[in-house]
Amino acid sequence: MDVDMNDETAEEKYEEGFGFEMDRKPMSQGAEARIFKSMYLGKPSIIKQRFAKKYRHSTLDERLNKHRVRAEVKGIMKAKQVGVETPALYFVDGERNEIVMERVEGCSAKEWIEKIRKENDEKEFKDNLSSFGILLGTKVGKLHAASVVHGDLTTSNVLLRDGNPQQIVLIDFGLCSQMKITAEEKGVDLYVLERAIASTHHDSEQLFKSVLEGYEKSGGKGAKGALEKLEEVRMRGRKRDMIG
Amino acid sequence: MVEVIAKIKIFQWELIHNMRWLYQGFRMSVPKSAALQLYRGLVRYARQLKLTDQDWALRRIREEFEAGRDARGKRARESYEVGIMRDGVVLSNPRATFHAPPGEGFRPSETAQHHRQQVVKLVLRAIKESGIKEPEKELDGIAFTKGPGMGAPLQVGAIVARTLSLQWNLPLLGVNHCVGHIEMGRLITGADNPVVLYVSGGNTQVISYSMHKYRIFGETIVGNCLDRFARVLKLSNDPFPGYNIEQMAKKGSKLVDLPYTVKGMDISFSGILSFIEKRANEWVEKGEFTREDLCFSLQETVFSMLVEITERAMAHTGNFVETPANGCSDE
Ligand SMILES: Nc1ncnc2c1ncn2[C@@H]1O[C@H](COP(=O)(O)OP(=O)(O)O)[C@@H](O)[C@H]1O
Ligand SMILES: [Mg+2]
Numbered sequence: 001m002d003v004d005m006n007d008e009t010a011e012e013k014y015e016e017g018f019g020f021e022m023d024r025k026p027m028s029q030g031a032e033a034r035i036f037k038s039m040y041l042g043k044p045s046i047i048k049q050r051f052a053k054k055y056r057h058s059t060l061d062e063r064l065n066k067h068r069v070r071a072e073v074k075g076i077m078k079a080k081q082v083g084v085e086t087p088a089l090y091f092v093d094g095e096r097n098e099i100v101m102e103r104v105e106g107c108s109a110k111e112w113i114e115k116i117r118k119e120n121d122e123k124e125f126k127d128n129l130s131s132f133g134i135l136l137g138t139k140v141g142k143l144h145a146a147s148v149v150h151g152d153l154t155t156s157n158v159l160l161r162d163g164n165p166q167q168i169v170l171i172d173f174g175l176c177s178q179m180k181i182t183a184e185e186k187g188v189d190l191y192v193l194e195r196a197i198a199s200t201h202h203d204s205e206q207l208f209k210s211v212l213e214g215y216e217k218s219g220g221k222g223a224k225g226a227l228e229k230l231e232e233v234r235m236r237g238r239k240r241d242m243i244g
Numbered sequence: 245m246v247e248v249i250a251k252i253k254i255f256q257w258e259l260i261h262n263m264r265w266l267y268q269g270f271r272m273s274v275p276k277s278a279a280l281q282l283y284r285g286l287v288r289y290a291r292q293l294k295l296t297d298q299d300w301a302l303r304r305i306r307e308e309f310e311a312g313r314d315a316r317g318k319r320a321r322e323s324y325e326v327g328i329m330r331d332g333v334v335l336s337n338p339r340a341t342f343h344a345p346p347g348e349g350f351r352p353s354e355t356a357q358h359h360r361q362q363v364v365k366l367v368l369r370a371i372k373e374s375g376i377k378e379p380e381k382e383l384d385g386i387a388f389t390k391g392p393g394m395g396a397p398l399q400v401g402a403i404v405a406r407t408l409s410l411q412w413n414l415p416l417l418g419v420n421h422c423v424g425h426i427e428m429g430r431l432i433t434g435a436d437n438p439v440v441l442y443v444s445g446g447n448t449q450v451i452s453y454s455m456h457k458y459r460i461f462g463e464t465i466v467g468n469c470l471d472r473f474a475r476v477l478k479l480s481n482d483p484f485p486g487y488n489i490e491q492m493a494k495k496g497s498k499l500v501d502l503p504y505t506v507k508g509m510d511i512s513f514s515g516i517l518s519f520i521e522k523r524a525n526e527w528v529e530k531g532e533f534t535r536e537d538l539c540f541s542l543q544e545t546v547f548s549m550l551v552e553i554t555e556r557a558m559a560h561t562g563n564f565v566e567t568p569a570n571g572c573s574d575e
Contacts, residue, residue, distance in 0.1 A: 031559040032552070056548040059499045064548075152508050154560065175506060192508030195461070199560070202455045 030156070032068075032174065037103065040090045044103040048072075049096065050174075065097045068174035072099060075148060075173030082146040084139045085161075085169045104171075106163045109136070110155035113201055130210045132165040137214025139168055140193070144186045145220040151175030153193035155200055183222065187229025190215070194230075326366040328374040328383075336373035338366050356396035363404050380412040390418030423458055426451065439561060441554045448550065450509055450557040461557040462509025469513035473542055476521050477535050489539045496540025500533055504545055509556050511549045516542065 024036035024047055036047040050065040052058070069092065076086040091100040107115075109132070116128050136158065143150060150157075152175045161167035177185070194208050201207065216223050327337035340362035342355055376382045388405035391398050402418075409416040419427075426440050439452045439461075450462040474485035479492070503515030520538065527533045533541075 029559070031556040053548075053552075055551050057499055057544040060504075060544055060548055063501065064504060151506075154508065156560075175508075188507055188510065192510060196508060196560070199452075199454055199459050199461055 030172070031152070038100070040100050043090070044105070045090055045100050046087075046103045048099045048101065051097075066094065069094065069097050069099060071176050072173045074178060075150070075176035076101075078146065078148050078178060079143060079170060079173070082142050082148075084142050085167070086173070087169060087171060104159045104161055104169050106159060106161045106167075106169075108156050109158035109160060109165075109168075110200060112160050112163060112165060113155060113204070113207070126206050128165070129204065129207045133207045133210025134214035134217075135166065135168060137211035137216075138218040139170065139214075140190070140211065141215040141218035141220070141223060143170075144181070144189070144215075144222060144226060145218070147181045148176055148178050149181055149185050149189040151177060151189065151192075153189060154196035183225035183229045184233075186222065186226035187231075187233050190226065190230045191233045194234075326363075326370040328370050328376065335375070336370045338369040338373065340366055352394040352396040355394060356400055359397050359400040363400060367404065367408070379408075380414070383412065383414055385409075385415045385417055386412075387417040387419050389421050389424055391421055420458075422449070422451065426458065437561075439554060439558045441550060448511070450553050452557060452561050454561060461560060462511070462553045464511055464513065469517065469542075469546065472517055473520060476517075476524055477538060479535075489542065492536045492539035493543045494536075494540075496534065496536035496538070498533055498537040498540075499544060500527075500538060500541040502541055502545045504549060506549055506552055506556075509553045509560065511553055513546070516545065 024038045027035045027037045027046065029035070032050060034049045034051060036049065038045050038047050050068060052065070053061055056064070073089060073092055076089055079086045087104055088102040089099065090102065092098070093100075112132075113129065117125055120128065140150070140153065150170065150173060152172055157170065157172040159169040159171055161169055190212070193211065197204055197208050212227065216227065325337060325339040328335045340358070342358040371379055386405050386409045388401045389398060390402065405416060408414070422442055425442065426438070437453060439450065442449045442451055448464045449460050451458055451460055453459070470486045470489060474489055479485060479488045503519050505512040505515045520542075524535075524538060527538070528535055
């Protein structure tokens with residue numbers, strides 16, 4: 001695309017040049033966004049669109065969607081900086097609350113776990129799960145050490161490039177927060193993951209144990225505090241169950 | 245199958261199934277502000293549905309609302325119920341309701357006393373109304389609420405159930421309080437695999453059945469939001485704080501930017517509370533926001549958070565229509 005920067009309409013053309021009206025095919029609808037399959041300048045990509053939720057007050061809805069797009073972009077960038085792989089970002093449309101990013105080919109950790117459960121005997125399954133858990137824990141630890149909490153750690157939000165458990169790509173950073181992160185927030189982040197695992201995969205205690213193992217190894221000096229808080233958050237959950 | 249169900253209703257619950265939103269909470273009046281808000285929200289939500297029969301959803305929501313409205317009292321109340329069921333049909337279900345004094349919560353001992361006074365009458369009435377002549381032979385089992393809840397009133401149910409089971413030589417079945425509410429909802433609505441948002445005074449949970457168990461998917465990390473909020477704004481707690489917040493909220497219009505904390509499927513109100521505690525009085529003095537605005541904002545924010553975690557749970561369990569290649573594209 002040739003853009004003459006002296007041309008008055010350059011800016012417009014420039015935008016058009018991004019192929020903004022891209023071909024889009026609905027791919028999935030997750031917890032809060034619609035995902036479309038698309039091609040971006042010849043590269044396989046996805047468009048993540050946060051659409052308006054009518055059950056919310058419109059001002060609140062707008063504020064949240066904008067905030068989450070921003071949080072997601074920042075989180076993805078920050079993660080890259082500290083050596084945690086995330087999809088490449090191609091384009092962000094703040095008006096429409098859309099993010100265009102690299103399409104990671106492979107599967108989610110959720111699918112992978114259920115696949116290896118079928119294909120392996122129990123021991124192999126556990127071993128596989130362990131080594132994957134340790135690696136995942138290391139990644140989470142790195143994020144926390146850099147003062148980023150993901151906010152929605154689940155096995156659907158962990159993608160495996162080419163289905164390879166050694167190639168973890170973290171996605172879905174819309175609920176992440178950065179800076180001034182307390183040990184409590186880190187503990188809650190881990191707790192969210194623990195429960196997500198427990199409610200998605202049966203017989204998978206091993207996985208979260210390994211995650212904690214990897215976490216402890218990599219999480220730097222904050223890790224110990226976070227693990228203590230995790231225990232506290234768990235206890236609170238249990239106590240409250242008693243009073244209904 | 246016939247079974248006796250003695251259940252102590254304490255709070256309210258809502259049930260949501262495959263985007264068919266139903267609301268049943270009006271029978272029990274504890275957080276009424278939440279109830280009305282939910283109703284309005286559900287109607288709003290139902291209008292937006294694309295994959296479900298809209299009219300059906302709206303009609304059900306209205307019906308539930310109408311049915312519940314008659315029973316709405318202004319005071320927090322708690323009822324003791326005895327019911328007899330056969331094959332999912334309720335044969336009889338008499339209840340006795342205990343009202344807390346205005347402005348006060350329940351005292352376990354008084355509530356228990358009330359239950360003790362009523363229970364024999366209720367059991368007899370339940371048997372009579374159901375047309376059962378020989379309970380030993382006609383009943384298959386006895387179920388009761390085993391908790392969680394207030395200890396003393398729960399004991400009344402447990403003792404009665406145990407006595408009856410010994411007397412008639414029938415199996416005894418303790419039912420978890422939450423599960424009881426959920427099962428009741430499933431029965432009434434015919435939903436087979438619901439994601440449930442369980443709102444109660446002390447705690448809020450998103451629950452669904454998965455891998456042979458009801459599991460908690462998300463919950464409040466810090467609860468008891470309404471009471472503390474009302475205290476900061478110095479609202480009266482007569483008849484109870486939630487009611488007054490609701491009344492004030494009706495007159496509010498400006499939306500205050502309150503912290504919105506959703507983590508996974510958990511929510512936390514601590515941010516809202518400390519935020520309000522720090523700024524509320526200053527705002528009100530300077531006239532930036534009125535107390536009404538603050539109540540309005542609280543309702544909108546908390547409501548959105550509740551619906552959002554429910555929605556997240558639906559996406560998580562797959563009850564939500566995931567990957568609808570044509571369903572979700574409106575472009
Ligand atoms: N970059 C990506 N490459 C491939 N698949 C993706 C990508 N981003 C999201 N997905 C798919 O879309 C689903 C939902 O995306 P996600 O970002 O988690 O949105 P939500 O917040 O709605 O959960 C993911 O679970 C994953 O299967
Ligand atoms: Mg996701």
